[in-house]
Amino acid sequence: MSSTISTTTSSQEPGGAPSGFEADQGTDSLGGAARAYVNRVRGGDLGALPAILGILALGLLFTALRPETFLTPRNMANLADQAAPIIILAMGLVFVLLLGEIDLSAGVVSGVCAAVMAKLLADAGSPWYVAVLAAILTGVLIGLFTGSLVGLVGIPSFVVTLALFLGWQGFTLRLIGEGGTVPVRDPVISAISDKNLPVVLGWVLALVVIALYAGLQLNRWRTQKAKGLAHQPLAVVLVRIGVIAAVVVLVTAVLSVDRAPAPGFVLAGIPYAVPIVILLLLVLTFVLGRTGFGRHVYAVGGNAEAARRAGISVTRIKVLVFVIGSTLAAISGIVAAARLGSVAPGSGGGNTLLYAVGAAVIGGTSLFGGRGRARDAVLGGLVVAIIANGLGLLGTEAYLNFIITGGVLLLAASVDALARRRAAATGH
């Protein structure tokens, strides 16, 4: 490797001649890192900031308005269940939005897939894993179909998915029948929402998550430093690990408290929906950040022409992204059906899609493509779920609920658009 680099990195000569790459040499202090962060935010790269502020502000607001119900372990467990399907659907939308595309049919696709599962369970008496696999396969095929229309035929995704939004609703209606509902009573499926990890296992999971996160972060930092690569100050890495650990411990502690409505039995532990979300978060973060496919998704979203000239098959990326989006929609549909205990013709309709798009955008994913992460879906999904949950506790009327949630999405989209203009103004 180049010897000049390694010497400049190890011996930090103060005031030496500029040799380039000075920001890569890790001499930055915590203060310097903080300044760099403030500059990034000023430049329009808000990252997770709006979502985290939103979670804190809304949490405080609803705690103040409903002190006896909002911040209780029971409501927190409920919140987790409520957020899970939104988050999972939003994860799929993050991929689609990364390309600068949209999937307006994602919500109703989750409905179709849930209907397929429910019919197999109820009418055909299939075992749960067959029904789940069939639902996921349905999602994959739907994604292939949507992705081909967008990527191969070249119809704008807005139009394709608007048409499919209507089309798939008809499909669900045909499967389930007018006015009917199909119950979902399979114990394994229902367990996703109404069973909890044993408390001990919950703590084990929490510790594993923390250890994994800390291990990966520290290991990366060590490699970068040893090989003379660009790296953040150790303090920043440690603070990040500390914050994540604190949040995980806090959440686990709250969900480990007995929240049984009446004495005589114990209801405690992390709802199963949570580890499902965490697993998806890990896998999708890995895919987007560490694989060639993920890199190409960002490239296509940032500059499709540049990607094409670099020999990346833009069509292939588009098709695969829609497949991922619809597959996650299927999983979201399964989790939602487990929570509601049934699938109706309207499942996945109504505000399902709006919640998920809102979650992705609030979390920091850009509607203009090229910027977004899997964690955006989690943070934004929590904001959306807190709004829905809190308004429910306040007993707000439905009309107000719609207006507020719609308003929040508009607000997030405005922040996104303004951030983009700001980036363009300060960028090159």
Next chain:
Amino acid sequence: MSAPTGRPEDGTPTLELRGVDKSFGAIQVLHGVNLKVFSGQVTALVGDNGAGKSTLIKAIAGIHAIDGGEILFDGRPVTVSGPRDSAALGIEVVYQDLALADNLDVVQNMFLGRERKRGLLLDEVSMEQAARETLTKLSVRTLKSVRQLVSSLSGGQRQTVAIAKAVLWESKVVILDEPTAALGVAQTRQVLDLVRRLADTGHAVLFITHNMVDVFEVADRVAALYLGRMAADIPISQVNRSQVIELITAGRSGEIGIAPAEAAAVEV
């Protein structure tokens, strides 16, 4: 400084075009274009707006399929039917619009489409090291960090990254479409130095520009396109500045250029 270096011009050109035609629908943009590009030399490709310069290099890169003629690489006829083909031959193109992804950092852009992997994982360590090494070799000192997003770079820095990207790939031919068009004096200087260094390190460089000062500063040969026809492809020592301008604007200058009859026919 523009004394011809490298292989003599009667040797085999690294890249040669023979009678290349290209039409978009009913409009023929390139008419029987011949061109030779030698290793160790900078060939300046000049011509008025719309003369077909960008179209010509897109044909070489395989972005546009040619309708007639042939492309030879190291004397062998080749077919390039896509960016991957031209890259495999060792042809790298820095486009007029640079084709960088603003939302990716310098390293990610330099390796775009050809990421190094370890199993499933991207090998960030080796990619960052190689990118840094290449930038250092080209004496690029103005970048703060190789992990900077490209959106935060200046025009000259972006140009530098795009050129470094081309050099990273052990390319034999580097084609640059107006690399200095939008740059200030100091940044133009840097890029021209970089262009010269490319040739001095053995690359065959094809350099599109509208700037006569640039041409006479770095070029060893000049190729003038006039309305899609190659008016001249000659050593820079055989022409002066006003002759090159005449070739660009009229397709002909004294004895050099398109035959008078043909030039007249084109002008109709």
